Amino acid sequence: MKAIKQLIQQDGAIQDRSIYWDEEVYQKEMEHIFARCWLFLTHDSVIPETGDYQVTTMGEDNVIVARQKDGGLKAFLNSCTHRGNYVCFSEGGNARSFVCPYHGWAFGIDGALDDVPLEEQAYFNDIDKKSLGLRQIRVESYKGFIFGTFDEEAPSLIDYLGGMAWYMDSFMDVPGGMELIGPPMKSILNCNWKNPSENFVGDGYHVGWAHASALQIAGGALEKMKGLNDYDPASGLQVTVPEGHGFGVIWDAAAALHPGPPGVAYQKWLDKRSPAVREIVGETREKFYNGHWDATIFPNCSFLYGTNTFKVWQPRGPREIEVFTWTLVEKEMPEELKQMIHADNMLTFGTAGILESDDGENFENCTHSNRGYSTRQGSLYLGMAKGRERTDPEMPGLVSDGWVNESSTRGMYRRWAELMEGRSWDELSKTAKTDSQA
Amino acid sequence: MSAEINQHVAGKTVNHIIHFEVAQFLTREARALDEERYHEWLDEMITKDISYQLPTEEVRYRRDKKVIGTAQTTYLYNDSYEVLCMRVARFDTGFLWAEDPPIRIRRYITNVDASWADTPDEVDVWSNFIVYRSRGQRDDSTMYGRRKDRLRKVDGTWRLAARVITLDQRVILDKNVHCFF
Numbered sequence: 001m002k003a004i005k006q007l008i009q010q011d012g013a014i015q016d017r018s019i020y021w022d023e024e025v026y027q028k029e030m031e032h033i034f035a036r037c038w039l040f041l042t043h044d045s046v047i048p049e050t051g052d053y054q055v056t057t058m059g060e061d062n063v064i065v066a067r068q069k070d071g072g073l074k075a076f077l078n079s080c081t082h083r084g085n086y087v088c089f090s091e092g093g094n095a096r097s098f099v100c101p102y103h104g105w106a107f108g109i110d111g112a113l114d115d116v117p118l119e120e121q122a123y124f125n126d127i128d129k130k131s132l133g134l135r136q137i138r139v140e141s142y143k144g145f146i147f148g149t150f151d152e153e154a155p156s157l158i159d160y161l162g163g164m165a166w167y168m169d170s171f172m173d174v175p176g177g178m179e180l181i182g183p184p185m186k187s188i189l190n191c192n193w194k195n196p197s198e199n200f201v202g203d204g205y206h207v208g209w210a211h212a213s214a215l216q217i218a219g220g221a222l223e224k225m226k227g228l229n230d231y232d233p234a235s236g237l238q239v240t241v242p243e244g245h246g247f248g249v250i251w252d253a254a255a256a257l258h259p260g261p262p263g264v265a266y267q268k269w270l271d272k273r274s275p276a277v278r279e280i281v282g283e284t285r286e287k288f289y290n291g292h293w294d295a296t297i298f299p300n301c302s303f304l305y306g307t308n309t310f311k312v313w314q315p316r317g318p319r320e321i322e323v324f325t326w327t328l329v330e331k332e333m334p335e336e337l338k339q340m341i342h343a344d345n346m347l348t349f350g351t352a353g354i355l356e357s358d359d360g361e362n363f364e365n366c367t368h369s370n371r372g373y374s375t376r377q378g379s380l381y382l383g384m385a386k387g388r389e390r391t392d393p394e395m396p397g398l399v400s401d402g403w404v405n406e407s408s409t410r411g412m413y414r415r416w417a418e419l420m421e422g423r424s425w426d427e428l429s430k431t432a433k434t435d436s437q438a
Numbered sequence: 439m440s441a442e443i444n445q446h447v448a449g450k451t452v453n454h455i456i457h458f459e460v461a462q463f464l465t466r467e468a469r470a471l472d473e474e475r476y477h478e479w480l481d482e483m484i485t486k487d488i489s490y491q492l493p494t495e496e497v498r499y500r501r502d503k504k505v506i507g508t509a510q511t512t513y514l515y516n517d518s519y520e521v522l523c524m525r526v527a528r529f530d531t532g533f534l535w536a537e538d539p540p541i542r543i544r545r546y547i548t549n550v551d552a553s554w555a556d557t558p559d560e561v562d563v564w565s566n567f568i569v570y571r572s573r574g575q576r577d578d579s580t581m582y583g584r585r586k587d588r589l590r591k592v593d594g595t596w597r598l599a600a601r602v603i604t605l606d607q608r609v610i611l612d613k614n615v616h617c618f619f
Contacts, residue, residue: 046507091608092509093502181508183496187610212533217524226533322609327512343516352492352514352615354528360613361536 001025008417012410013383020192021370026318032419033299034059036151038160040301040312041065041075044144045179045331046092051109054092056324057314058148063137064088064098065146066109073141075148076111076134087134092183098134107134143172144179153425163396164245164297170288171305173280174273176332180310181342184324187351191363193300193315194416196323198382199359200294200302200311202238202408204248205384210362214354220263221256236291236403240389241396242431244298244415246408253292254306257348257355262340269337273330284394294403298415303328308341309349319367325350382406382413448556460552460563460589463596468545471618476526479618480519484598485590490517492603492615514615515603536616542572543617549584559591560599569619571612579612581605585619 001024007016019025042054042065053066055078064087065075078086080100087098087107097114099106106115111134116127137148140157142165147157158165172178189196199206208215208225215226224230236253240246250256255266270290278286292306303310308329314322327342348355370376384406389398400407418431452460463483470479484490492515517525528534546568555562565585572578588600603619 043507046509048507052506089497090499090502091497092506093498094504094506095502179508181510181512183494183509183512185494185512185514185610186608187612187614189613210535213528213531213535216531216533217527343513346513346516347521350512350514351610354525354616357536357614357616358534364613 001028004417004421007420008413009379010383011386012413012417013381013386013406015380015382015413017370017376017378017380020194020367021318021376023318026315028420029315030059032422033416034061034315036149036154036419037299038140038147038149038154038157039299040297041139041146041148043146043180043326044141046182047073049094051094051096052092053088053095053109055088055090056312057322058137058150059315061150062086063148064111064134065139065148066095066111068110073139073146074110075137075139077137079134080105080107081113081132081134111136143169144177145172151425155425155429159429160243161245161297162243163239163241164243164247166396167239167247167285167288170277170281170285171330174277174289174330174332175280176330178328179331180326180328181338182326184326185346185351186325187323188316189321189323189360189363190319191321191360191367192318193313193321195363195366196311196313196321196359197296197298197300197302198409198412199363200304201246201296201298201412202240202248202294202406204236204238204250204294204403204405206359206362207404210358211355214348214358217354218257218259218348220259221253222250231404233402233404238400238403238405238407239395240398240400240408240411242411242415244412244419245296246397246411247293247295248403248405248408249288249291249293250403251287251291254290256292257304257307258341258344262337262344265337265340269330269333296412298412304349307345307348309345311349323351382409386410446554446558448554450554452552452554452561456561457550457552459596460561461550463589464547464550464563464565464587467598468547472543472545474529474540476529476618480523480526482595482597484519484522485592486519488517488519488522488598489600490515490522491601492516492605492619495604495608497608514605514610539574541617544570545619546570552589555588557590561589563587563589567619569617571617581607581610581612581615581619583619 007019039058041056047067050067050069053064055064062078063075064078068074078088080087082105085100085102087100097106104117108114113129113132139148142157208228212226215223236250238248254270255263258266277289294304296302300313308327310326310328312324327345329338329341389400389407392399467483491513493511493513547565549566552561552563569581583605586602589596590599
């Protein structure tokens with residue numbers, strides 16, 4: 001494996017192709033990124049009652065996140081401390097305990113080891129059950145969005161989100177907040193996890209070209225982008241924060257990918273809500289509330305606010321991911337509107353979605369071209385609008401005009417490199433300060 | 439042939455003539471789709487009030503039936519006639535890079551079972567399927583599942599009026615299910 005300085009060069013604009021293919025790079029990512037960062041687990045709305053749980057993965061580690069009796073949350077490894085078997089084989093539900101099917105060890109919804117068969121007769125009561133609970137994982141939530149980290153040294157979730165939280169509050173602070181509709185769709189893509197993460201963090205460029213067929217039939221505000229013949233850089237911007245998160249926004253386009261009556265209903269809702277949003281988060285963020293976003297919370301949680309698809313790219317080796325897709329809605333939306341948005345999300349970015357299928361092919365092929373040894377010796381280029389980033393007195397991070405931009409993609413790779421160098425969280429927060437003044 | 443054995447009795451297995459017509463319809467439909475004759479499918483093989491659905495099913499313990507949180511049915515397909523037309527229109531744009539060169543798709547329909555439905559001139563049809571897809575040089579996948587269809591006889595011809603597709607995979611082991619089943 002090359003030195004990190006060689007893998008990412010020119011402030012994130014140049015990526016060595018090996019980072020999308022090499023097993024060694026991938027294993028370092030598991031250690032330095034997925035075992036350290038805050039990773040999205042689930043949402044409050046998915047597990048509201050005591051004993052409700054979801055099984056998911058953090059990197060390739062299988063974890064359970066469960067609602068506790070006191071209303072709090074716990075997350076722990078889904079792996080028995082006796083011989084390592086999974087203790088839960090359902091992907092979610094409501095449980096009073098998790099019992100390993102191998103020898104019957106029973107763990108509570110808090111992950112504690114409650115019961116061991118033949119404790120008296122076979123262990124002669126000589127077993128320290130307290131030390132044999134399922135391995136606990138730090139869990140925190142931000143406005144209902146639940147994340148976990150394996151790293152005790154990691155900053156709090158709010159600090160990890162950094163400036164991104166300020167932007168996300170544009171919609172998260174609406175009265176009643178947001179929720180996710182499930183169960184998630186699940187499918188695989190034979191691509192490296194960074195391909196979709198970088199796409200959502202800041203690839204506005206592909207929209208008009210890759211999705212030309214879908215834009216033509218959907219019509220509406222985005223249709224003029226078809227074929228990349230027309231685009232106004234004043235129609236949006238990109239933001240990257242030093243923590244690696246970022247997004248692009250198209251002004252006044254939240255409902256753009258909801259053609260027909262659902263789009264009309266959604267626009268009506270946005271118009272009705274806007275005054276309250278302005279009151280709560282101010283005029284600037286009201287503009288963000290009415291925009292359409294493509295975003296990634298580093299490393300692998302992405303969403304399109306407006307279209308309202310919400311995804312996690314679960315790494316499964318350097319060349320495969322599992323895609324989980326939920327629908328993001330405002331909790332106080334009328335049920336009928338939620339259903340329309342849910343249906344549109346499945347039609348556009350679901351597993352049979354008319355935009356999803358364009359992306360899947362591109363992600364897979366961007367990964368698989370690097371199969372060639374000589375191809376892999378080369379590098380890739382994300383230099384669009386480089387040097388045009390600026391700081392803003394109100395908006396955190398680095399802001400760059402135009403949503404067709406690669407500023408937030410570079411930001412994601414800068415953070416990737418900093419983590420891969422094994423920097424401590426202390427060092428990382430110092431870098432964050434320098435980056436945001438860049 | 440006596441009229442009696444052709445009689446429409448809700449829930450009753452159809453006779454061999456109707457069974458043949460139904461099986462023939464499913465075979466012809468599969469061939470039309472294999473050959474990308476989507477407009478023929480829309481115009482001649484399905485009804486304007488069609489409901490075309492592919493719901494997902496969570497992997498849950500048998501004993502734990504509780505619906506938790508916001509979980510409801512997530513449909514990969516939940517299409518009306520208009521939405522199916524939109525999907526077909528996308529094939530016609532000439533911009534569908536992901537399917538150019540074309541994907542080879544082969545549908546195998548088996549285990550056909552048909553009973554008279556509770557509406558005159560309609561039958562409920564159950565079938566299993568294998569859908570094989572091959573893209574480019576050697577990228578391929580196989581999907582297995584079942585369908586429950588409602589067929590309606592319109593002007594002497596069977597048409598598809600409703601389809602509920604079940605895929606036998608929770609995690610779809612392919613990049614999409616962007617094909618008709």
